[in-house]
Amino acid sequence: MSDVSRRRFLKLGACVVGGACATDALPSLAQAAEGDDITTLRTTLPYPRVQLASIGQLTIGREQLTTYPDQASPVVLVKLGRPAINGVGPERDIVAFSRRCSHMGGTLNFRQGTGTLHCPLHYAMFDAQKGGLLVIGQATDNLPQLELEVDAAGNVFAVGISGLLYGRQANILPNSGTV
Numbered sequence: 063m064s065d066v067s068r069r070r071f072l073k074l075g076a077c078v079v080g081g082a083c084a085t086d087a088l089p090s091l092a093q094a095a096e097g098d099d100i101t102t103l104r105t106t107l108p109y110p111r112v113q114l115a116s117i118g119q120l121t122i123g124r125e126q127l128t129t130y131p132d133q134a135s136p137v138v139l140v141k142l143g144r145p146a147i148n149g150v151g152p153e154r155d156i157v158a159f160s161r162r163c164s165h166m167g168g169t170l171n172f173r174q175g176t177g178t179l180h181c182p183l184h185y186a187m188f189d190a191q192k193g194g195l196l197v198i199g200q201a202t203d204n205l206p207q208l209e210l211e212v213d214a215a216g217n218v219f220a221v222g223i224s225g226l227l228y229g230r231q232a233n234i235l236p237n238s239g240t241v
């Protein structure tokens with residue numbers, strides 16, 4: 063927190079405790095409500111752009127295992143064979159997800175028949191066609207989904223992640239190596 067933010071926070075705290083606000087504190091309250099200094103929960107470091115596959119290499123239902131955005135984060139890339147939420151490619155059916163279960167970090171396995179990801183620890187199930195939607199289990203969050211792009215040559219790139227990876231306060235860790 064910057065010095066300015068700290069002063070603003072203390073001023074607002076004094077207003078609440080004292081039950082009365084100085085008039086010059088009110089603009090600060092409005093600015094705080096707009097979230098101008100709230101960066102704690104945001105990933106501020108840039109995501110790497112990493113090629114994960116080429117469309118020609120992908121077979122429907124056969125997952126490719128790799129890591130993104132660093133080697134400590136396992137992910138799965140799959141061509142589902144039917145359009146999916148945030149899917150890329152000509153059929154909009156190529157998607158990728160973190161393999162860390164959003165419950166307690168179990169390593170998920172993809173099942174071709176149902177297009178779902180399954181956790182061996184407490185049996186959570188996530189739907190790959192529906193953006194990693196939690197279908198059943200003790201997890202409370204959907205699965206983080208990779209943001210993908212396809213270039214003119216048919217190469218599939220990971221360029222970001224929607225959702226917070228399990229066990230992290232930010233998806234991009236300082237000084238972490240890329241894939």
Ligand code: FES
Nearest residue numbers: 163165166181184
């Ligand atoms: S760690 Fe996956 S369901 Fe508990």
